[in-house]
Amino acid sequence: MYRFNDPFDPCMSTDAGAPYHAIPGYQRTQSSADIAAMQGAVRCFNVGMHTEAADNDPVLRFAQLGIIQLRFIVRNIMTGNENNLIWIDLEMTGLDPERDRIIEIATLVTDANLNILAEGPVIAVHQTDEQLALMDDWNVRTHTGSGLVARVKASQFDDRAAELATIAFLQEWVPAGKSPICGNSVGQDRRFLFRYMPLLEAYFHYRYLDVSTLKELARRWKPEILPGFKKQGTHQALDDIRESVAELAYYREHFIQL
Numbered sequence: 001m002y003r004f005n006d007p008f009d010p011c012m013s014t015d016a017g018a019p020y021h022a023i024p025g026y027q028r029t030q031s032s033a034d035i036a037a038m039q040g041a042v043r044c045f046n047v048g049m050h051t052e053a054a055d056n057d058p059v060l061r062f063a064q065l066g067i068i069q070l071r072f073i074v075r076n077i078m079t080g081n082e083n084n085l086i087w088i089d090l091e092m093t094g095l096d097p098e099r100d101r102i103i104e105i106a107t108l109v110t111d112a113n114l115n116i117l118a119e120g121p122v123i124a125v126h127q128t129d130e131q132l133a134l135m136d137d138w139n140v141r142t143h144t145g146s147g148l149v150a151r152v153k154a155s156q157f158d159d160r161a162a163e164l165a166t167i168a169f170l171q172e173w174v175p176a177g178k179s180p181i182c183g184n185s186v187g188q189d190r191r192f193l194f195r196y197m198p199l200l201e202a203y204f205h206y207r208y209l210d211v212s213t214l215k216e217l218a219r220r221w222k223p224e225i226l227p228g229f230k231k232q233g234t235h236q237a238l239d240d241i242r243e244s245v246a247e248l249a250y251y252r253e254h255f256i257q258l
Contacts, residue, residue, distance in 0.1 A: 080171070080172065080173050080175045080178075081111070081173070081174065081175075082174070082175050082178040083111070083112040084111055084112070084117065084173055084174045084178075085109065085110045085112065085114075085174075085179050085182050085209065086107060086109055086170060086173075086174055086179040086181065086182060086203075086204065087107060087108050087109070087182040087183050087241045087244060088105070088106070088107045088182070088183050088186065088189055088241065089106055089183055089184075089189065089237040089240040089241040089244070090102050090104065090105050090192055090193075090237065091103050091143065091148060091236070091237050092192055093127065093131060093132065093134060093135045093143075094134070094135060094136065095188065097191045097194075097195040097196070099134065100134070100192075101127050101131055101196065102125050102159065102192050102196055103124065103125050103127055103132075103143065103148060103149075104122070104123065104124050104125060104148055104151075104236070105123050105125065105162050105166060105197075105237060106119075106120065106121075106122040106123075106237035106238040106241055107119075107120035107166055107169065107170065107241070108120060108241055108242070109173040109174060110245055114248060114249050114252070116242075116245065117173060118169070118172070118173055119238065120166055120169035120170065121169055122237060122238045123155070123157050123162040123165060123166070124148060124151035124152045124154075124155040124157065125152065125155060125157055125159060125162045126155040126156065126157060126158055127152055129153070132149060132153075142235050146234060146235060146236055159197055160197075162197070163196075163197040163199055163200045164199070166197075166200055167199060167203060170203060176202075177203070177204075177205055178205060179205055180204065180205045180207040180208055180209040181204040181205075181209070182209040182210075182211075183209075183210070183240075183241055183244045184210065184211050184212045184215075185210065186208055186209075190204075190208075209248075211244050211247050211251070214247075214248070214255065214256075215247070215251075217255075218251065218255050222255055225251075225255055228250065228254060229246075229247055229250040231243050231247070
């Protein structure tokens with residue numbers, strides 16, 4: 001399993017390892033960060049404390065996250081644009097973060113006018129066969145048909161590696177703590193981030209920009225516009241967030257009076 005250096009480890013290796021575009025599970029997209037930028041991002045998170053007891057103590061864990069969030073802010077104070085928006089989508093084995101796991105993550109960044117500035121790494125997150133066996137029929141059918149299950153089994157990215165690769169990309173475009181978490185039904189995604197990728201969850205502002213809210217309002221207040229926007233529904237993370245951006249642009253034109 002290829003793992004990036006743990007940001008809580010004060011004795012981190014400087015070995016770059018394989019370039020991550022050559023690692024199974026990673027799909028390189030335009031403007032994604034290279035391995036050097038990623039490792040630089042990892043190094044700046046180091047808080048000089050890492051013990052099993054600390055990792056298992058939720059109070060200490062949150063204290064660590066607080067320190068890291070401050071370091072995010074220091075690193076990013078002169079970079080990125082605080083009006084840029086971070087869009088995210090996860091594919092999971094199910095809907096319960098206590099039982100199910102993340103199997104794919106993708107992000108992209110837009111400006112305030114919904115123009116896509118960059119697309120981040122699209123990463124299949126490795127999970128065990130035992131974990132994948134817990135999927136229900138819908139998830140098995142959907143994620144097998146899309147090829148995601150095969151990518152997950154071949155992937156050498158665990159949760160932490162996928163999390164840090166994503167953060168390294170985001171640091172190039174948006175200061176920490178500024179962008180709401182954007183997408184469709186992103187409350188569900190955030191529950192999984194909180195459970196399995198807490199550093200990434202902490203990178204977002206506490207607010208939400210949930211396109212599904214506008215969809216629900218349109219269904220009640222102006223249902224005649226709904227047929228004008230159709231999703232492909234591939235249940236592949238990058239496709240889904242591209243559609244989220246397009247859907248919000250559609251509502252801006254046809255539903256929101258500016």
